[in-house]
Amino acid sequence: MLSLRAMSADTSTNPLLVRNALPKFDAINPQHVGPAVASVLAAAEQRVAQLRQQQQVDFDWALQLEDVRQSISQVFSPIAHMSRVVSSSAMRDAYNDCLPKVTEFMTRLGQDPELLRGYEDLATQPTVAEDSTRAELVRHALRDLRLAGIGLPAAEQNEFRDIMQTLAKKEAAFEQNLMDATDAFSWHCERVEELEGLPESLIAAAAENAREQGTTGYHLKLDPPTYMAVMSHAATEKLREIFYAAWVTRASDQGPQAGQWDNTVLMEEILALRYRAARLLGFDNYAELSLATKMAQSSNAVLEFLEQLADRSHAIAQREFAELEQFAGRKLAAWDVAYYAEQMRQQTLGVDEEALRPYFPLEKVFSGLFRVAQNLFGIRFEQRTDVAGWHRDVRYYDLTDADGNAFGGMYLDLYARANKRGGAWMDECLIRQDIGGETIQPVAHLVCNFAAPSGSAPALLTHRDVVTLFHEFGHTLHHLLTEVDYPSLSGINGVPWDAVELPSQFFENFAWLPAVLSWLSEHYQTGESLPSTVLENLRASRNFHAGLQMVRQLELALFDFKLHADYDPAVGARIYAILEAVRASVGVVPAPAYNRFANSFGHVFGGGYAAGYYSYKWAEVLAADTFSAFEKAGPFDANTARRFREAILAKGGSRDILEGFVEFMGRAPALDALLSQQGMA
Ligand SMILES: [Zn+2]
Missing domain, CATH: 1.20.1050.40 (Endopeptidase. Chain P; domain 1)
Incomplete structure (x- = not known):
């Protein structure tokens, strides 16, 4: 051996x-x-x-x-x-x-x-x-x-290799144009009144930007957090409209920078190259090539899946939009929707994420998280102080079984700081391998960017942070609870793209259960757990405008998939014709004629998610469906948890994931659990 x-x-x-x-x-x-x-x-x-x-x-x-x-x-x-x-x-x-x-x-x-x-x-x-x-x-x-x-x-x-190299260059050029167009835009004002409604921190940053530019007043850029803050909070409609127009025309022939960094030609070329590459490999089109490594079995299966979800959510989204217009007391333009939605959410549910921070001190959240893992799978995470990390805030935990034997580990790096990439992710440190009698135990990195403790207060999380933590912890368990011996199939390796978010989205559900919220929350000064009315509003806020969010994602997914499945070299890509047709069938919020959203759709034209954007919804359906089995049996039913671990978490990429799903659920995936979870049954 x-x-x-x-x-x-x-x-x-x-x-x-x-x-x-x-x-x-x-x-x-x-x-x-x-x-x-x-x-x-x-x-x-x-x-x-x-x-x-x-x-x-x-x-x-x-x-x-x-x-x-x-x-x-x-x-x-x-x-x-x-x-x-x-x-x-x-x-x-x-x-x-x-x-x-x-x-x-x-x-x-x-x-x-x-x-x-x-x-x-x-x-x-x-x-x-x-x-x-x-x-x-x-x-x-x-x-x-x-x-x-x-x-x-x-x-x-040789032709295939040339195409792949050219394609990589064109995809990178698409991203570069998008970045340049985003960076080039800025907006200036002298009076703070024009920024009414924006968060204090953003206003302070805008003043700082202006000083850096050697001017007075306020300077706003077009980075995603600023854009989202303006759309959700700016009370002045004109400001929202300016930012909306700048955002949806980036790298296109429209808007304030029309014709500069224009991606239009690149997009045509990228779709043509993908089509040719797929044909060389013997596929009908690039969508079929994309599916060769995914769980979804055919283009028809993907389209049917998306269209069924659209059928079940479109009327609900239309009703939500009508209610929002009623709340606003007028017809809403595309740049009004996020603003009035935020106003309506605050008025009807009154959930202020920031105000809940004192209820979620980090140590309490972790004790609750570990309790969930222990109750489900009988596993423990035990901190070790003799393992050195890359920063003084990093912690290391042994993962142990019921008998106290370590069979994996996890590094935690939780706080935002300089020289650290933003966002949250799970990464592999060591991949499980058992070859020739020598075992390598799996070790994960769980990285977040939570606000560090300040003054005498401990680190305090928002509930959104808590959900993020549960999401990444789901990926972590997928990596750590694997029983596969070969690294190319162990943990998350070899798991198809449209299924890899199953364990993470599955695990998010636990962060919304009332019992788990009581384990996670304890006001760091008064010691009380989350008041029941707050808890109810928080849970209700999860599904606020679920229909509108659903149809927006379906619009993107259908557009991406049809772009690649319907490509015809005789007529070219027809990018905006396809987008318009998709909008006409599933869209709810009207888009102005100058909207060139596709020119900044980096997920798809930059590479990664080409003919794969549907994966988000696909995995969400699998996650909700499997979680419904836990709701039925009781969220901590030992037998259900054991079967989930054996059928899904332990198997990694070592077998068809649908087989594991059917073994666990006793049937093929269905949409009902997701729709009922989101209040759209
Ligand atoms: Zn994820």
Whole structure:
């Protein structure tokens, strides 16, 4: 069997070359990065060269390749992680230097015809074909090699490679135009009255921006938080309209910067290239290519799914919009909707996120979160003080089973600070692997950007923060509770894009349960838990304008999918014709004729979510559906939790996720749970 080889380099002096153990974050410096990456890539190169020449392949051959990838991941993961959370310019430079080298190696590995031959041979061997996890591993490897164009005749393979390179450049150019257009816009005023309704912090920042520009008054930019604050809070309609028009015309032929950084031609080219790439690989269109790695089985299944959701929510959204116009006492334009919705939400539900912070001190929230995990799965998180992190605020926890045995771990890095990327995410530190009797236990990074404690008060979270934490914790459990032995299928690896948000969105539901809210909340001064009227309003606010939010997401998802499924080279992309048709069928809020929203739809034209935007809703339906089983049996029913863990969390990418879903639910996914959860049954 396979033995894990130690790196040949001197691990005593380079902390990045320690294998199969927690990274030595307190010892890693930017100068370690270059030598460690060079060393691990050289060793990997040698091993791959041997494997390529191997005449007789068996499953051990595939495991060696798994281990090659794991060896690189173990060096690269701490570097990538530190470039995000303690992003000194030296660390960022070191990361940017080694990224192309690692990418180049991995791309070459993913396009190696010798490896294709090896996996093809393996696929027919009984020790693989008769073992479902091994068969799945080989199936994934073959699929990914073929999707990289390997196996095509030479001329087509070359054309495919050229297309993918051109496509990557055009997608990057789309993003760059969008960024430039966003950065170029600013708006100035002298009188603070014009900013009426905006949060104090934003007004202070606007004054600071003006000072930096060497002027008086207030200077607003077009970054997303500013845009959203203006749309939701600016009392002056004119200001809202100016920002709306600037936002929805970025990088287009319309609006205040018409014709500058215009993405229109790039969008046509991107869709044409995607279509051609899909045809070369033998698919009808790019939507079919996108689905080759997803849970959804066909374009029809996706379209039916989205259209059924639209059927069930459109009338509700129309009613919500009519009620909003009634509340406002007039017809509403696109730039009025968020503002009046916020006014209406405050008047009818009175939930002020900020005012609830004192009820959610961080330690209390964590004790509640861990209680949920323990009640569901009998697992505990035990803090260790002997594990060094990358910053003094970082904590490390052992994940232990009912008998106290550690079988994984989690780093927590919770507070916003300088040189740390914004947002919240879960990332893999170590990926579970059990090859040849040696086990690597999974370790996760859970990173948030909560407000740090200030003065004598502890760190206090909003309920939105709490939901974010539960979401990322769902990803964390998916990574940690895996029982798969092979890294390419373990945890979140190999899980299709449209299902990977199942555990995270599933877990969010617990942050809304009254019982769990009582575990999570305790006023840090008075010790009382959340008053019941506040709790009821908070729960009601979850579904405020659920219909309007649903149809907006469906509009984006249908537009994205039809763009790729209906592409016809004879007539071109017809981007705005398709958008108009989708709006006519599911839209509710009228859009002005100058709206060029698609020109800034980075999710789709920048890459990532092309013919995949539907994934958000798809996973949300799976999450709500599985959670309904817990509502039925009782949220902490041990048997339900055990079956969920075994069917979904433990399996990672080792089998078709639909199979796991059906094993757990006893049927295929249905829309009803999501609709009833959102008050639209
Ligand atoms: Zn997520």
